[in-house]
Amino acid sequence: MSGFDFPPLSRVAFSTLQFNIGRLCNQACLHCHVESSPSLSGLQDNSSGELIDKVIALLGANPSITTLDLTGGAPELNSHFRRLVEASTSLKRKVLVRHNLTVQGEEGQSDLPQFFADNNVELFCSLPCYLEENVNQQRGGGVFKLSIDGLRALNSIGYAQPNSDLQLNLVYNPLADHLPPAQQALENDYRRVLAEEYAVQFSALVTITNQPIHRFKHFLQRENKLDSYMTLLRDNFNPQTLESLMCRSAISLRWDGKLFDCDFNLVKDLPMLNQQGGEVVIDDLLAGALDSTEIAVDDHCFACTAGAGSSCGGALVQEV
Numbered sequence: 001m002s003g004f005d006f007p008p009l010s011r012v013a014f015s016t017l018q019f020n021i022g023r024l025c026n027q028a029c030l031h032c033h034v035e036s037s038p039s040l041s042g043l044q045d046n047s048s049g050e051l052i053d054k055v056i057a058l059l060g061a062n063p064s065i066t067t068l069d070l071t072g073g074a075p076e077l078n079s080h081f082r083r084l085v086e087a088s089t090s091l092k093r094k095v096l097v098r099h100n101l102t103v104q105g106e107e108g109q110s111d112l113p114q115f116f117a118d119n120n121v122e123l124f125c126s127l128p129c130y131l132e133e134n135v136n137q138q139r140g141g142g143v144f145k146l147s148i149d150g151l152r153a154l155n156s157i158g159y160a161q162p163n164s165d166l167q168l169n170l171v172y173n174p175l176a177d178h179l180p181p182a183q184q185a186l187e188n189d190y191r192r193v194l195a196e197e198y199a200v201q202f203s204a205l206v207t208i209t210n211q212p213i214h215r216f217k218h219f220l221q222r223e224n225k226l227d228s229y230m231t232l233l234r235d236n237f238n239p240q241t242l243e244s245l246m247c248r249s250a251i252s253l254r255w256d257g258k259l260f261d262c263d264f265n266l267v268k269d270l271p272m273l274n275q276q277g278g279e280v281v282i283d284d285l286l287a288g289a290l291d292s293t294e295i296a297v298d299d300h301c302f303a304c305t306a307g308a309g310s311s312c313g314g315a316l317v318q319e320v
């Protein structure tokens with residue numbers, strides 16, 4: 001299957017706006033496809049207040065956009081993050097946040113658990129293993145302990161607790177060049193270890209395949225494993241995943257106002273194009289002029305369709 005080209009895809013709906021609010025982060029993880037980092041300037045690759053205003057206007061004018069999915073970097077570090085969340089929830093939109101847990105320890109962020117709860121935010125929190133050594137290897141020294149502290153803070157405010165609708169999802173991605181294990185079996189292991197060893201609860205575990213983009217791609221190149229990893233992804237292509245790919249019902253907005261079919265295309269600068277071949281920006285959506293249905297695909301798409309599939313919401317098909 002090494003010469004197999006990724007099949008064409010088209011968008012069937014648009015109900016989720018995923019917004020990469022900026023690359024600024026308090027971590028620099030080994031697998032990060034965005035190459036986020038604490039060393040980035042607060043203004044570099046970070047959404048302006050004007051763009052935040054346009055997103056709020058877009059949600060207000062389009063009730064068909066039912067979900068706002070906020071990612072980064074650490075989206076909470078953008079100075080306009082909280083007013084965007086509050087405006088979106090006041091518009092009765094579901095808000096998801098890709099939350100790295102350790103950002104709660106940054107200056108002015110200790111009240112994030114209460115803020116999230118007040119706005120009924122659904123959280124997706126990276127915890128690539130339940131073993132301290134593995135997490136610190138991938139995400140940095142001391143990150144595991146800080147992550148456990150963050151999870152306990154969220155639990156104390158009601159997240160993942162009985163009779164609570166506050167959703168706290170954990171995100172697993174492999175430490176190296178292999179596919180994730182079966183999602184449900186791994187969730188059972190996470191649930192047992194985190195409860196017994198750390199008294200931590202969560203709602204669900206999602207597994208995500210590492211993307212051969214930027215920082216993880218550089219790691220594979222240093223280890224001379226890029227070709228074998230791409231072969232692994234291609235050889236495990238599962239056509240049953242195509243129907244449930246996130247890009248078929250979501251659009252990704254970048255911090256500069258440009259639109260993309262997914263967050264991976266976003267960081268590879270593979271833009272969404274209109275029927276005239278021009279790049280689509282948020283102003284086009286505000287004008288009601290979205291005529292793009294063809295999804296731009298490339299080799300990295302094999303990561304989303306290998307095995308049980310992978311998306312920002314985890315496995316796409318039931319594992320056997």
